Amino acid sequence: xxxFNRNELLEEITKSVILELQKHNLIQSNERxxxxxxxxxARHIHLSQEHIDILFGQGHQLTKFKDxxxxxxxxxxxxxxxxxxxxxxxxxxxxxxxxPKTQVEVARTDARKLGVNxxxxxxxxxxxxxxxxxxxxxxxxxxxxxxxxxDRHIHMTPExxxxxxxxxxxxxxxxxxxxxxxxxxKVTIRVRPNYALxxxxxxxxxxxxxxxxxxxxxxxxE
Amino acid sequence: xxxFNRNELLEEITKSVILELQKHNLIQSNERxxxxxxxxxARHIHLSQEHIDILFGQGHQLTKFKDxxxxxxxxxxxxxxxxxxxxxxxxxxxxxxxxPKTQVEVARTDARKLGVNxxxxxxxxxxxxxxxxxxxxxxxxxxxxxxxxxDRHIHMTPExxxxxxxxxxxxxxxxxxxxxxxxxxKVTIRVRPNYALxxxxxxxxxxxxxxxxxxxxxxxxE
Numbered sequence: 367x368x369x370f371n372r373n374e375l376l377e378e379i380t381k382s383v384i385l386e387l388q389k390h391n392l393i394q395s396n397e398r399x400x401x402x403x404x405x406x407x408a409r410h411i412h413l414s415q416e417h418i419d420i421l422f423g424q425g426h427q428l429t430k431f432k433d434x435x436x437x438x439x440x441x442x443x444x445x446x447x448x449x450x451x452x453x454x455x456x457x458x459x460x461x462x463x464x465x466p467k468t469q470v471e472v473a474r475t476d477a478r479k480l481g482v483n484x485x486x487x488x489x490x491x492x493x494x495x496x497x498x499x500x501x502x503x504x505x506x507x508x509x510x511x512x513x514x515x516x517d518r519h520i521h522m523t524p525e526x527x528x529x530x531x532x533x534x535x536x537x538x539x540x541x542x543x544x545x546x547x548x549x550x551x552k553v554t555i556r557v558r559p560n561y562a563l564x565x566x567x568x569x570x571x572x573x574x575x576x577x578x579x580x581x582x583x584x585x586x587x588e
Numbered sequence: 589x590x591x592f593n594r595n596e597l598l599e600e601i602t603k604s605v606i607l608e609l610q611k612h613n614l615i616q617s618n619e620r621x622x623x624x625x626x627x628x629x630a631r632h633i634h635l636s637q638e639h640i641d642i643l644f645g646q647g648h649q650l651t652k653f654k655d656x657x658x659x660x661x662x663x664x665x666x667x668x669x670x671x672x673x674x675x676x677x678x679x680x681x682x683x684x685x686x687x688p689k690t691q692v693e694v695a696r697t698d699a700r701k702l703g704v705n706x707x708x709x710x711x712x713x714x715x716x717x718x719x720x721x722x723x724x725x726x727x728x729x730x731x732x733x734x735x736x737x738x739d740r741h742i743h744m745t746p747e748x749x750x751x752x753x754x755x756x757x758x759x760x761x762x763x764x765x766x767x768x769x770x771x772x773x774k775v776t777i778r779v780r781p782n783y784a785l786x787x788x789x790x791x792x793x794x795x796x797x798x799x800x801x802x803x804x805x806x807x808x809x810e
Contacts, residue, residue, distance in 0.1 A: 372597065379601055474795035475697050486767040486798070545708040551769035573696035574796030576708070
């Protein structure tokens with residue numbers, strides 16, 4: 367009877383400890399372990415039709431350079447020059463489709479060169495972000511806001527989200543191995559039926575973690 | 589008696605679980621929690637006297653621009669241009685004192701611009717590292733090896749090491765909070781009696797983790 371109670375107690379404690387550890391994400395449950403492919407986003411720009419008209423001429427239509435990982439989106443042949451108080455960066459590629467609001471995505475390294483101080487934001491959230499000047503072949507746009515450092519994020523479908531055990535807008539961490547190993551925190555989950563599973567990081571994150579965009583990285587819950 | 593055994597067992601299991609968790613660094617012991625100041629190392633170069641002679645003229649003595657965090661080391665007024673297959677970077681500062689072997693420390697972002705592929709190395713370990721060309725006011729040095737990406741590292745005294753519970757050459761991790769939160773892994777502990785407590789990271793790590801060099805970061809054991 368004593369042995370029985372001892373084993374019962376041991377089992378109870380073990381389960382309780384494991385559950386508590388999972389709750390605080392000190393360990394992961396096996397079902398949730400999985401990996402995501404990573405892509406590196408160089409600085410780029412999303413344009414409104416109004417700004418395309420100014421930069422490239424009235425009624426200009428963006429032309430495809432090549433498809434990118436998300437269905438329906440593509441890199442364009444069109445490029446602009448970014449100008450800030452401290453410097454310029456040429457040949458910054460435009461991504462399609464057009465957006466309601468123009469958005470410039472740079473890494474912190476780019477921002478220092480330009481002399482701008484963009485906040486880390488989710489794509490689309492440009493209110494109060496940094497001002498910057500865009501120079502195209504046909505004109506100049508002085509944005510009062512629109513320059514951001516994109517947050518680390520992972521695109522996925524609702525099916526992916528279920529298999530990872532995550533939900534839209536959740537923040538997760540991602541484990542990196544190798545000589546510049548570490549953990550990328552505050553990675554935003556973005557769920558839409560037409561998304562392809564892909565993690566997007568900027569060039570600073572890629573360079574700091576020694577990634578070249580061919581890796582599969584392990585998602586860990588925060 | 590049963591209750592006594594139960595409590596004893598509970599205590600025993602609890603201690604055993606805590607010890608095991610500490611061993612695998614799933615939790616930290618209170619005694620080991622502590623923080624280190626961080627400094628950001630921009631690209632720089634350490635020169636041998638032979639190379640100083642070529643770059644700045646025979647018998648040239650390095651002149652102090654300002655002291656840096658480690659006692660006896662200083663940034664010099666002297667600067668060189670780095671040249672790689674794909675580009676050049678001007679005004680790269682020389683650090684004193686002189687070294688037996690010339691060593692160029694760049695971030696991955698710099699390496700991409702130069703078109704070189706340096707390994708991540710501890711300072712002083714340049715065997716088989718990347719070739720690069722140095723251009724000074726008086727001459728040019730074509731290094732066959734010597735260009736590295738410095739590993740993340742923490743300088744400390746033996747007293748610091750004891751209070752952190754670490755030893756020389758140990759690899760630790762460092763926690764970063766904020767909008768670009770995460771964990772920097774494979775951080776090398778460097779212990780010498782004359783070291784000042786300071787963590788050194790390069791500009792890529794600083795930019796990826798949103799650090800400006802004024803932070804105190806939490807050391808966590810790997």
